[in-house]
Amino acid sequence: MVETDSAKSPRERYRAQVRAEIKRRAREQIAVAGASALSLNAIAKKMGMSGPALYRYFAGRDELITELVRDAYRSLADTxxxxxxPGPDPAALAHALRGWALEDPQRYFLVYGTPVPGYHAPDDVTAIASEIMAVLLDACVAAPSSGPATPLDEHLASHRAWAAGHPAPPAALRRALAFWTRLHGVLSLELAGHFAGMGFDPALLFAAELEDLLQR
Structure with missing residues (x-):
């Protein structure tokens, strides 16, 4: 049973509000300097708190990063x-992914950018990431596929740890993996500004990659 705000004590509500503000300040800091530069002491100073006082809400940098990563993955899973x-569609998921990424590029890079040095996400966070992949795999299973098996199909049939045990046939695994890698490749370059000044519309490039994937 989910506890509502009205069922919480004033102290619990205050704690939740402070934790929410800490996360907001952390996201602002990450937007400027990146996740690797996250500083709890700097956040405490912005909030008019001492460093030790802030550590009563988050035990350390890794716990705060975990909360931010968990929020990001959950947001994408919901999206x-x-x-x-009712009917999984790879194209709809692709457009949803791009819209989610463009809405908050730093949130995107927090989970799909360069790993934060020394940080390792706990199992419950990686489980949410697996939920996201499961939705894509469901869509790729539902979409028609044809053509002969490839060496990658044969490899993925026995190497599906990344799919978290999803029972998708090898062809669907290959299609999902192609969607994930190629679309993230375009998005990562776009959001990092590597297309700036090149004179073309990244949205059209993304659409062309998606069309090619759908035809395959």
Whole structure:
């Protein structure tokens, strides 16, 4: 049973509000300097708190990063589920992914950018990431596929740890992996500004990659 705000004590509500503000300040800091430069002491100073006082709300940098990563993955998982609707569609998921990434590029890079040195996400966070992939795999299973098996199909049939045990056939595994790698490749370059000054519309490049994937 989910506890509502009205069922919480004033102290619990205050603690939740302070934790929410700490996360907001952390996201602002990451937007300027990146996740690797996250400083709890700097956040405490912005909030008019001492460093030790802030550590009563988050035990350390890794716990705060975990909360931010968990929030990001959960947001994308919810976005994917809403886009999937009653009939999973890889194209709908692709457009949902791009919209989610453009809405908050730093949130995107927090989970799909360069890993934060020394940080390792706990199992419950990686489980949410697996939920996201499961929605894509469901869509790729539902989409028709044809053509002969490839060496990658044969490899993925026995190397599916990344798919978290999803029972998708090898062809669907290959299609999901192609979607994930190629679309993230375009998005990462776009959001990092590598297309700036090149004179073309990244949205059209993304659409062309998606069309090629759908035709395959």
């Amino acid at each position: 994917f589920r809403a886009a999937a609707g």
